Every structure is written in structure tokens, then in C-alpha cells.
Amino acid sequence: MFLRIGSAWILLGLIIAPSSxxxxxxxxxxxxxxxxxxxxxxxxxxxxVTARSVTTNQTRRAS
Structure with a gap:
């Protein structure tokens, strides 16, 4: 029974992780x-004007 529940949680995690x-x-x-x-x-x-992403450090410029 515990193996089944654990397998269900692992399967759910494998489905949700890539989508998130x-x-x-x-x-x-x-x-x-x-x-x-x-x-x-x-x-x-x-x-x-230059805008920079603080998370990726990518910049975009416009005039």
C-alpha cells in the first residue's frame, strides 16, 4: 500500500515538475x-534607454 502511494506521488511530481x-x-x-x-x-x-533584467542580466535598448 505504501509503495503504491509513494509511486503515485513520484508520478505526480514527474508530471508537475517539467510544466512548472x-x-x-x-x-x-x-x-x-x-x-x-x-x-x-x-x-x-x-x-x-537601456533596460536590464536583474534575474538574467539581459539588456534591451531603445531610442
Whole structure:
């Protein structure tokens, strides 16, 4: 009986583990919006913005 219950838990773990691993990287897009201003409050044209993921250290740039 205990062997059957243990086998069921192992089987359940083998099914759930791979599906939860794939969910960690499922979000591949995002949106940032805003305005770059200097210290006087004027809009700064033509700036380059770099966003960096703190978990993967990947960067994306936009101008």
C-alpha cells in the first residue's frame, strides 16, 4: 500500500515538475513607457534607454 502511494506521488511530481519549469520563462514581452526629462523639467530628445533584467542580466535598448 505504501509503495503504491509513494509511486503515485513520484508520478505526480514527474508530471508537475517539467510544466512548472517552463512557466518560469513564459513571459517574453513587456512594455515600458515614459518621458525623459532633464533637471529643469524639459523633455530630452533622442535619448537611448537601456533596460536590464536583474534575474538574467539581459539588456534591451531603445531610442
Amino acid at each position: 519549469y517552463g512557466m518560469q520563462n513564459s513571459a517574453t514581452t513587456g512594455t515600458l513607457a515614459g518621458t525623459i526629462r532633464d533637471v529643469s523639467g524639459a523633455v530630452v530628445p533622442g535619448v537611448m
